[in-house]
Amino acid sequence: MLQGKNVVLGVCGGIAAYKGVELLRLLVKAGANVHVIMTRGGTEFVTPLTFQTLSGNPVHTELFNLITEQEIGHISLADRADLFIIAPATANVIAKIAAGLADDLLTTTVMATKAPVLLAPAMNVNMYRNPIYKENEAKLRRHGYLFADPVSGYLACGWQGEGKMQEPEMILEAAFAALSQKDLSGATVMVTAGPTREEVDPVRYISNHSSGKMGYAIARAARRRGARVVLVSGPTSLTPPAGVEFVPVESAMQMRENVLQRASGCEVIVKAAAVADYRPRERAGNKLKKQGEGMTIELVKNPDILRELGEAKRPGQLLVGFAAETFDLEANAAIKLEGKNLDMIVANDVSAPGAGFGVDTNIVRLLFRDGAREELPLLTKDEVADLILDRIVALREGSL
Numbered sequence: 001m002l003q004g005k006n007v008v009l010g011v012c013g014g015i016a017a018y019k020g021v022e023l024l025r026l027l028v029k030a031g032a033n034v035h036v037i038m039t040r041g042g043t044e045f046v047t048p049l050t051f052q053t054l055s056g057n058p059v060h061t062e063l064f065n066l067i068t069e070q071e072i073g074h075i076s077l078a079d080r081a082d083l084f085i086i087a088p089a090t091a092n093v094i095a096k097i098a099a100g101l102a103d104d105l106l107t108t109t110v111m112a113t114k115a116p117v118l119l120a121p122a123m124n125v126n127m128y129r130n131p132i133y134k135e136n137e138a139k140l141r142r143h144g145y146l147f148a149d150p151v152s153g154y155l156a157c158g159w160q161g162e163g164k165m166q167e168p169e170m171i172l173e174a175a176f177a178a179l180s181q182k183d184l185s186g187a188t189v190m191v192t193a194g195p196t197r198e199e200v201d202p203v204r205y206i207s208n209h210s211s212g213k214m215g216y217a218i219a220r221a222a223r224r225r226g227a228r229v230v231l232v233s234g235p236t237s238l239t240p241p242a243g244v245e246f247v248p249v250e251s252a253m254q255m256r257e258n259v260l261q262r263a264s265g266c267e268v269i270v271k272a273a274a275v276a277d278y279r280p281r282e283r284a285g286n287k288l289k290k291q292g293e294g295m296t297i298e299l300v301k302n303p304d305i306l307r308e309l310g311e312a313k314r315p316g317q318l319l320v321g322f323a324a325e326t327f328d329l330e331a332n333a334a335i336k337l338e339g340k341n342l343d344m345i346v347a348n349d350v351s352a353p354g355a356g357f358g359v360d361t362n363i364v365r366l367l368f369r370d371g372a373r374e375e376l377p378l379l380t381k382d383e384v385a386d387l388i389l390d391r392i393v394a395l396r397e398g399s400l
């Protein structure tokens with residue numbers, strides 16, 4: 001999403017300036033061409049050379065600099081920006097921007113830009129709670145400035161509380177969101193992800209290889225695109241995306257209960273979870289003891305959550321399923337599409353290299369109710385997620 005985009009990164013005078021270096025690294029890794037502007041205070045904490053080396057571009061510090069003005073010009077920097085990030089943004093700089101002051105390179109360039117501006121405040125807790133700061137922040141929000149809100153923690157000044165700059169990964173996520181079109185705003189999207197665990201006894205369970213990556217990518221992308229997102233997830237090692245309502249579950253029965261409870265309030269439901277089709281008839285209260293050469297565990301069928309959702313689907317609601325297959329991919333997926341009353345199914349040959357469980361990429365085919373089909377190449381799960389959401393948006397708009 002940041003590939004080839006021009007990002008201007010403003011760095012102000014605060015101890016969190018060192019985290020600005022990590023943010024720069026993440027932005028560059030994501031493909032952005034980053035131009036750094038530092039305030040004089042910023043240069044007291046980290047040297048411009050650090051930012052210059054990592055960005056591969058000259059760092060700008062002075063409003064009137066004969067050489068850089070001739071080469072690039074501060075207005076040109078403002079014009080070129082696809083996105084403007086200030087991290088850390090001090091109370092002072094936020095106050096200046098709110099007051100329309102333009103007395104240094106950073107504030108002048110911000111004022112001249114038409115790009116979205118994302119501020120990552122960092123300050124002492126009492127400054128952050130100061131009503132004058134709050135008024136400045138509220139004014140900027142009214143004017144469309146975006147904020148990566150600070151978090152609570154130990155502050156460099158010795159106090160504890162809000163004011164600690166958001167982690168660079170979260171600011172990057174806010175940057176992605178700032179550049180995403182908000183074509184799902186107003187919609188509630190429920191996504192299921194990960195495996196389920198069906199307990200055999202207190203120490204053993206039946207499960208599968210789902211890592212949750214596919215479902216989490218869909219939840220993250222839907223959130224970026226403005227949806228209210230509910231993520232119902234089986235056990236994974238992933239961090240839930242910022243800003244989503246996270247509902248952790250273990251078993252298929254727990255997933256069913258939580259999904260069905262929330263389904264009627266959702267405009268879109270995407271079931272990427274790998275739900276166990278069977279569970280042990282009984283969960284032993286104590287650890288099962290080794291005995292004899294063999295062992296039989298009797299399994300009973302779990303309810304098919306997606307089928308139940310399909311039966312209860314309300315008008316206008318969109319239901320998208322996944323089909324994990326190892327043979328007859330399209331034929332099997334088409335049966336699930338029809339039988340579960342879905343609008344679209346994502347057919348996933350989980351035996352193909354680079355596709356399915358655990359990996360960061362996927363190869364899928366999209367099948368629709370009118371018989372249309374689309375074969376996607378090997379893509380990252382983030383790219384697959386956005387393509388699935390593109391089709392969901394088109395189905396909602398009736399243009400597909």
Ligand code: PMT
Nearest residue numbers: 210211212213214271274275304305306322323324357358
């Ligand atoms: O999590 P990752 O490691 O990123 O891997 C991604 C994935 C392979 C898990 C994902 O891309 C995928 O294919 N998910 C669906 C896995 C699956 O359970 O497929 P299925 O063909 O068995 O089920 C069909 C559909 O019915 C699925 O949407 C499933 O969520 C749903 N289902 C299945 C059984 C059940 N009891 N209830 C259900 O709702």
